[in-house]
Amino acid sequence: MAIVVESEKACTVNPLKMSQPLGASYAAMGLDACMPVMHGSQGCTSFGLVLLVRHFKEAVPLQTTAMNEVTTILGGYENVETALLNIRKRAAPKIIVLCSTGLTETSGEDIVGHLAMVRKRKPELNDTELVYVSTPDYIGAFEDGYKHAITAIVKTLVKPLPTVHRQVNLLPGSHLSPGDIDELREIVGAFGLDPIVLPDVSGSLDGHVAPDWRGTTLGGTTLDQIRAAGASAFTIGVGEQTREAAQALETLAGTPFEIFERLTGLEPNDRLLQRLAQLSGRTVPAKYRRQRSQLLDAMLDGHFYTGGIKVALGAEPDLLLAIGSLLQEMGAELSVCVSTTTSASHALLPASEVMLGDLEDMARGASGCDLLVTHSHGRQMAARLGKPLMRVGFPVFDRLGNAHRCQIGYRGTMNLILEVANLMIEQITHHHPGDWALPQASVDLAAAIPRVK
Template sequence: MAVVVESKKACTVNPLKTSQPLGASYAAMGLDACMPVMHGSQGCTSFGLVLLVRHFREAIPLQTTAMNEVTTILGGYENVETALLNIRRRAAPKIIVLCSTGLTETNGEDIVGHLAMVRSRKPELNDTELVYVSTPDYVGAFEDGYRHALTAIVKTLVKPLPTVHRQVNLLPGCHLSPGDIDELREIVSAFGLNPIILPDVSRSLDGHLSPVWRGTTLGGTTLDQIRMAGGSAFTIGVGEQTREGAQTLESIAGTPFEIFERLTGLEPNDRFLQRLAQLSGQAVPAKYRRQRSQLVDAMLDGHFYTGGIKAALGAEPDLLLAIGSLLQEMGADLSVCVSTTTSASHALLPASTVVLGDLEDMERAATACDLLITHSHGRQMAARLDKPLMRVGFPVFDRIGNAHRCQIGYRGTMNLIFEITNLLIEQIVHRHPADWVLPPSPPPQQSRL
């Protein structure tokens, strides 16, 4: 169990974490025909929008209530009403997710009361679902905002229904990419189960060219599917951040659940497939038995390079646990672990200490490490320390293909091992080129004719 230590610096120098409103908005982007709205100033929204666009390289639907100095003092009801009406008229979303910011939370606005008043005054909004998420950006981090949004979506939109056998809910954490969620869907469907994924960014942020354009999200979990989640026979969450949403679903619809702390690595995937086999009554398909043997071989090949290395990681809690646990299983020492917020995941991390801090904390402690793992804001740190950097998490803006990276399941874990190992090999070749001279080619065989 890792001991959690909070950095006592007076200010953040090189930020590791991003804000709660951005995490909540990201969750909303996994809903079909949805418009996430940040209730705050235009700057709050524009900075988050830039990060999302640079990471996914896609058009991102994100709106703001555009609070200014006057409305911050006198109250932002008119801004909320105007924003909702304009969005309804121009984009006609089926769902609007309103996320608060530090500005409006500090002001102490009654947003729930605002939305109730808008409903009574403007009946044209009756065909649009409104979901409010409290996400002050002066506390918590990206993962917290995502967690709160998932819970609010379930609490607002899910109703109890008769149980549909072989229908299961999948609640993916924000550390899973669209490619990860596609892999998750494929695995569950291979057992003959019908998954409802909430939220599903694999249908909205997977980098596809849509034949139509609309101002809202293009794909994701539909409103009908969200409502159908109340009739599922079981709920599976991936990441500790999904526990609150799964518990809310259980309290509303009585749906039993199980949370898998990670799906990166051998043992958690064994447990996951065993659970799916139990739920479906079917044996594990031969395809995944083959993939498991390939993963074991990849772990054998890769541990010659990862065994004994010192790694420094900076990530959101569930991602830190997923990658850190795999590295420890591959023989690495988790010398430096820096995270963004408190989480039950830290208790499961095979490290001595987790620091809640920034990338400066990570840089100061990582001078003797062999590998750095964090998002793209760690690239200057890697250059100063002359260490290899593996980019993970959000944002990754100096590489393309982030939507299609897969790091879960047997196949995704194998890809992750190859990525880490090849990065280490490249560093060895760079530092010791003489040790990597290709051996001379064998002499050609003489012909017997």
């Protein structure tokens, strides 16, 4: 069990964490025909938009209420109303998710009251679902905003329905990529179960060339699917950040749930398949038995290169737990662990300490480590220390294919082990141009050997 300590610095030097409104907006992008809106200044929204576009290399819909100095002081009701009406007129979304920011939270606006008043004054908005998420960016982090968003979506849109026994809800954490969600959906479907993924960024941010551009999200969980989640027989959450939404589903619709703290590693995937076999009444498909065998072989091959290495990690809590636990199981030592926000996940991490800090805190303890694991903002640290960097999490803007990367399930875990092992192999077998030349004594000996004519 890791002890959680907070950095005592007066300011953040090299940020590790992203903001709550950005995390909530990301969750909204997993809903079909949705428009995420940040209730704050244009700068806040622009910064988040740039990170999302650079990470996914896709066009991303994200709007703002464009608060300024005057509206911040006098109140932003008119900005909210104007933004909602303009968005409905131009993009016609089925869902609008409004995320507050530190600006509007600090000024003390009654945003819930604003939305109720807009509904009364503008009946043309009645065909659009409005979801409000409180996400002040002066506290919490990306994972917190995502957690609050999926909980708000459940509480606002899900209603109890008669149970459909082969239907299950999947609540993926923000650390799961579109590729991870595709893998999870395939695993669940292999047992004859029908999953509703909430939210589903694999439909909207999976790197496909869309046939059109509507101005809203293209793909993801539909409004009908969200409402149908109240009929599911069971809910599976991936990551501690999904517990709050799973509990809301249980309260609203009586749906039992289980939270898997991670799906990276051998044992948690064994538990997942056992649970799916129990829910479906079917045996584990042969292909997953084969994948498990392949994972065991990769663990055997990889541990020669990961055993005994010292690792420095910087990530959101659930991702930190997933990557850190796997590396520890592969014989690595978690020497430095830095995270962004408080979470029950930290208690499960096999390390002595987790610091809530920034990348400067990570760099201070990483000089004696063999591998650095964090997002792309750690690249300067890696270059300065001369250490290999494995890029994980959000944002990763200097590599392609983030949407297709898979690190869960037996297959994804195997991919991750091989990636780490290959990084370490590269460090211990770094060749120079002269390494392949024969020594002079060998050249002289070869010249003295008689030639066969």
